[in-house]
Amino acid sequence: MTEAQTDAARQETAAPDAQVPAIELRGISKAFGPVQANKGISMRVMPGTIHGIIGENGAGKSTLMSILYGFYKADDGEIFISGTKTTIPDSQAAIAAGIGMVFQHFKLVENFTVLENIILGAEDGHLLRPSLAKARAALKSLATEYELNVDPDAVIEEIGVGMQQRVEILKALYRQADILILDEPTGVLTPPEADHLFRILRNLRDEGKTIILITHKLREIMEITDTVSVMRRGEMTATVKTAETSPEQLAELMVGRKVLLRVEKTPATPGKPVLEVDNLRVVDAAGVERLRSIALTVRAGEVLGLAGVAGNGQSELLEVLGGMMPATGTVRVNGAPIDLSGPHADGQSRRAAGIAHVPEDRQRKGLIMDYAAWENSVFGYHRDPSIASGPLMRNAAILDHATAQMQRFDVRPPNPRLPAKAFSGGNQQKVVLAREIERGPDLLLIGQPTRGVDIGAIEFIHQQIVALRDAGKAILLVSVELDEIMALSDRIAVIFDGRIMGEVAAEQASARELGLMMAGVSTGKAA
Amino acid sequence: MERMPKWADVVLIPLISLFLAAMISGLVILAIGEDPINALNLMVKGALGSTYGWGYTLYYATNFMFTGLAVAVAFHARLFNIGGEGQAMLGGLGVALVCLYLPWPHWSLALIASTLGAALFGAAWAFLPAVLQAKRGSHIVITTIMFNFIAAALLNWLLVGPLKPRGGMDPSTARFPEATNLPSLHDLLAPLGIGFSKAAPANISFLVGILACVLVWVLIWRTRLGYEIRAFGHSEPAARYAGISPTKITVITMLISGGLAGMMAINNVMGEAERLVLNATEGAGFIGIAVALMGRSHPFGVFLAAILFGFLYQGGAELALWTSIPRELIIVIQALVILFTGALDNMVRMPLERIFMALRRRGA
Numbered sequence: 001m002t003e004a005q006t007d008a009a010r011q012e013t014a015a016p017d018a019q020v021p022a023i024e025l026r027g028i029s030k031a032f033g034p035v036q037a038n039k040g041i042s043m044r045v046m047p048g049t050i051h052g053i054i055g056e057n058g059a060g061k062s063t064l065m066s067i068l069y070g071f072y073k074a075d076d077g078e079i080f081i082s083g084t085k086t087t088i089p090d091s092q093a094a095i096a097a098g099i100g101m102v103f104q105h106f107k108l109v110e111n112f113t114v115l116e117n118i119i120l121g122a123e124d125g126h127l128l129r130p131s132l133a134k135a136r137a138a139l140k141s142l143a144t145e146y147e148l149n150v151d152p153d154a155v156i157e158e159i160g161v162g163m164q165q166r167v168e169i170l171k172a173l174y175r176q177a178d179i180l181i182l183d184e185p186t187g188v189l190t191p192p193e194a195d196h197l198f199r200i201l202r203n204l205r206d207e208g209k210t211i212i213l214i215t216h217k218l219r220e221i222m223e224i225t226d227t228v229s230v231m232r233r234g235e236m237t238a239t240v241k242t243a244e245t246s247p248e249q250l251a252e253l254m255v256g257r258k259v260l261l262r263v264e265k266t267p268a269t270p271g272k273p274v275l276e277v278d279n280l281r282v283v284d285a286a287g288v289e290r291l292r293s294i295a296l297t298v299r300a301g302e303v304l305g306l307a308g309v310a311g312n313g314q315s316e317l318l319e320v321l322g323g324m325m326p327a328t329g330t331v332r333v334n335g336a337p338i339d340l341s342g343p344h345a346d347g348q349s350r351r352a353a354g355i356a357h358v359p360e361d362r363q364r365k366g367l368i369m370d371y372a373a374w375e376n377s378v379f380g381y382h383r384d385p386s387i388a389s390g391p392l393m394r395n396a397a398i399l400d401h402a403t404a405q406m407q408r409f410d411v412r413p414p415n416p417r418l419p420a421k422a423f424s425g426g427n428q429q430k431v432v433l434a435r436e437i438e439r440g441p442d443l444l445l446i447g448q449p450t451r452g453v454d455i456g457a458i459e460f461i462h463q464q465i466v467a468l469r470d471a472g473k474a475i476l477l478v479s480v481e482l483d484e485i486m487a488l489s490d491r492i493a494v495i496f497d498g499r500i501m502g503e504v505a506a507e508q509a510s511a512r513e514l515g516l517m518m519a520g521v522s523t524g525k526a527a
Numbered sequence: 528m529e530r531m532p533k534w535a536d537v538v539l540i541p542l543i544s545l546f547l548a549a550m551i552s553g554l555v556i557l558a559i560g561e562d563p564i565n566a567l568n569l570m571v572k573g574a575l576g577s578t579y580g581w582g583y584t585l586y587y588a589t590n591f592m593f594t595g596l597a598v599a600v601a602f603h604a605r606l607f608n609i610g611g612e613g614q615a616m617l618g619g620l621g622v623a624l625v626c627l628y629l630p631w632p633h634w635s636l637a638l639i640a641s642t643l644g645a646a647l648f649g650a651a652w653a654f655l656p657a658v659l660q661a662k663r664g665s666h667i668v669i670t671t672i673m674f675n676f677i678a679a680a681l682l683n684w685l686l687v688g689p690l691k692p693r694g695g696m697d698p699s700t701a702r703f704p705e706a707t708n709l710p711s712l713h714d715l716l717a718p719l720g721i722g723f724s725k726a727a728p729a730n731i732s733f734l735v736g737i738l739a740c741v742l743v744w745v746l747i748w749r750t751r752l753g754y755e756i757r758a759f760g761h762s763e764p765a766a767r768y769a770g771i772s773p774t775k776i777t778v779i780t781m782l783i784s785g786g787l788a789g790m791m792a793i794n795n796v797m798g799e800a801e802r803l804v805l806n807a808t809e810g811a812g813f814i815g816i817a818v819a820l821m822g823r824s825h826p827f828g829v830f831l832a833a834i835l836f837g838f839l840y841q842g843g844a845e846l847a848l849w850t851s852i853p854r855e856l857i858i859v860i861q862a863l864v865i866l867f868t869g870a871l872d873n874m875v876r877m878p879l880e881r882i883f884m885a886l887r888r889r890g891a
Contacts, residue, residue, distance in 0.1 A: 324767045347770025357768070365768040368761045379758065380769035388751040395749070 020083040022047040022210040028077035037063040039234045050211045052221040055231030056454035061214050065181050069101045070094040100172025104184045106164050110157040114150050114167050118174050146203045162193035181212045190309045191515035198224045218247040255455050265466045268490040271300035274443050274474035280329035282316050290316045292498040298474040305489025306478045307514055313498040314478045318447045322357040323350040356436035360447030366432040367420040374402035374416035377435050409434040426457025447478040496520045531883035543875050544867040552860045561852050573845025574838045582727015588837030589794045592736040594815025595833050596743050597788035599824040604780040605760040610671025611788040612812025613678030614649040618789025619796040621648030623803035626703040637707040641797050649789015650782040657781030661774040686805050699804040709798045732794035740826040756780050820869035
């Protein structure tokens with residue numbers, strides 16, 4: 001990106017009547033120990049625009065926004081809000097400066113009502129009633145103004161994530177925010193919910209609010225932002241007008257090299273069924289049915305993608321198949337039934353049956369974060385005779401093997417003695433993936449393979465999945481990223497509220513149709 | 528990224544914490560009108576200045592080694608076993624039954640059997656809390672504390688009732704037969720030509736304690752079971768993912784922990800008292816928690832911390848004997864050591880990390 005282009009972008013986004021940027025950062029730097037998270041970042045966000053910030057995990061986006069919201073203090077640099085130099089020592093100061101933040105993980109009190117959450121921390125006095133009445137009136141006007149409809153008396157834990165997010169936005173607006181920062185807002189939304197969110201954001205922009213959207217999804221940047229800044233390794237590498245750029249160019253700016261955004265693969269040649277699931281049911285401790293009579297088949301040499309919004313039963317399905325949760329029904333692997341609730345319903349028996357599992361939550365389940373990479377390289381397979389002779393672990397042999405494996409899977413840094421928590425998300429995932437696929441399983445269960453993984457590693461992980469498929473293995477892929485499902489799968493099933501809504505061949509699938517099924521609308525094709 | 532070198536983490540921080548605890552203890556002694564330097568002198572001389580002092584220091588240290596290891600093993604599975612006291616009491620019962628009701632030709636055989644008996648009874652006392660935790664989710668801290676009281680009541684009943692010899696005037700069992708009496712350090716060192724106090728209670732159990740430290744190290748860091756225990760301690764969902772049964776690990780870990788606490792009885796009951804008396808454990812089960820905290824749940828750390836607490840115990844007793852400093856002050860000093868090494872760890876750690884980081888930046 002050249003200076004000229006950057007300048008052009010700045011000038012064009014500046015409306016003639018608003019020459020003063022809503023936010024201007026000059027030379028912001030922040031180091032955590034030896035790690036330079038932000039290096040001399042300068043950025044201007046014009047009022048009444050939607051400004052995207054895109055970058056890989058660890059590029060410094062969140063650090064920058066945390067500085068803006070008063071969570072961190074910058075080592076160096078200045079912040080100007082509407083032309084006035086401002087110091088933001090804490091979030092109270094940020095709110096006073098008119099900045100509101102919607103976090104990726106909502107900060108709501110689950111058993112409070114919407115109204116109670118909105119006034120929390122912004123009460124006018126010791127008595128609640130006047131504050132609540134005031135908020136109720138304000139909420140009504142905000143709702144009509146921005147299409148931000150929520151029931152003020154609903155309890156948070158009883159409303160959906162899309163609604164909860166609206167509450168977060170309302171919280172910021174109620175505190176008179178003119179600048180709204182949204183951190184990865186669509187991660188938990190269905191496509192229709194995301195569309196609705198974007199409509200709200202456009203309304204807000206049209207009313208003069210300034211919006212900063214942090215995301216790693218190129219599609220969203222292209223769809224909604226006016227201007228986009230790209231971050232890489234703590235630096236702001238470019239700021240461009242969205243209309244003048246392309247996803248390919250942005251990806252290259254993010255990663256620093258050309259990236260293949262599409263997964264290259266040949267048509268699948270499915271063989272015999274490896275996984276056959278029939279009438280699978282799970283009822284949780286509270287008596288709620290999580291899986292309702294699930295039936296699906298995955299054949300050798302194909303990827304079955306399971307699309308769905310998080311929380312609709314896909315996690316439970318993976319846990320049942322991985323031996324972490326009891327269930328009823330029948331599951332056959334290579335024709336042999338597996339134990340779903342008896343003494344062999346555990347991860348060890350599943351591995352013996354040829355099932356490998358890359359869990360959705362690699363940090364809580366797939367890895368022991370305090371274990372060194374070499375210790376993690378046998379996690380789950382540690383009872384194998386090649387790993388443990390008698391009661392003792394063969395630590396030296398495991399270490400050697402892990403060293404070689406890390407080379408093969410390009411784990412960086414290739415030091416097996418580092419604890420898992422010292423690696424980036426992508427490299428952690430490579431450690432898990434290497435462990436699970438190197439033993440040649442018949443069936444790979446893989447959940448959210450690229451969540452929190454940087455673009456460079458995504459490419460590598462996708463190639464590994466396709467290679468495993470081409471080697472004649474069966475793969476059940478669960479992801480909340482519809483793009484990923486569509487790119488990798490040969491067949492796509494959609495799960496909603498514990499049910500399979502339908503199944504389509506990948507080449508015939510459209511995002512719209514899948515999105516409807518994900519929202520629980522049957523399209524007539526349902527199996 | 529390592530924030531500071533490992534030696535600073537495991538050596539420097541405990542030393543600084545100890546130094547701070549000593550300084551404040553000094554101030555307390557000053558405040559009650561005594562001379563802190565003199566007090567420290569007396570403690571060192573009393574605990575380490577003679578083989579008699581050493582004999583007591585090592586005797587106490589042996590107790591703390593077993594109870595400290597018990598807490599440390601449970602810590603690795605993120606289980607907080609507060610029940611070392613009760614488990615050690617039951618261990619004493621195991622030792623007493625083995626020594627009183629079975630005929631033994633030689634102390635060595637009796638020691639092996641008593642160790643097993645002590646471990647078995649201690650483990651059994653940890654079993655129920657473990658099962659309640661694993662199956663019903665009853666918190667192990669609560670249940671093990673309650674089991675301490677039950678153990679005390681049980682021993683009380685046994686020692687004034689069924690186990691008290693006919694005509695006995697105090698609540699204790701009969702003296703154990705001579706063949707079960709363990710050799711003291713005096714007996715062990717004499718053949719090597721080393722003189723050691725005959726009156727001091729330190730005995731061969733000290734060596735068993737060291738052996739236990741080594742075995743626990745092997746268990747935690749070298750075996751598959753240790754790998755599973757640590758994995759479960761770090762993350763229960765991950766353990767379930769790997770096919771490690773949380774129930775099984777909880778119960779097995781607590782059995783090992785309870786067994787180690789019970790094994791303390793070969794030192795205090797079989798080695799020293801040579802009969803089972805009321806309240807034989809004298810709080811060693813609780814000191815084990817501090818020892819494990821200070822020793823960072825590492826067997827070698829537990830060994831060193833046990834020696835330190837042995838020193839504090841013996842030095843404190845000497846202090847109370849020779850000065851007007853009350854016995855209770857020793858508890859204050861011990862509390863300060865626990866406070867600084869256990870609870871206030873981060874107070875020392877954070878500034879130290881900053882210093883090391885600044886040094887590194889200058890070096891780079």
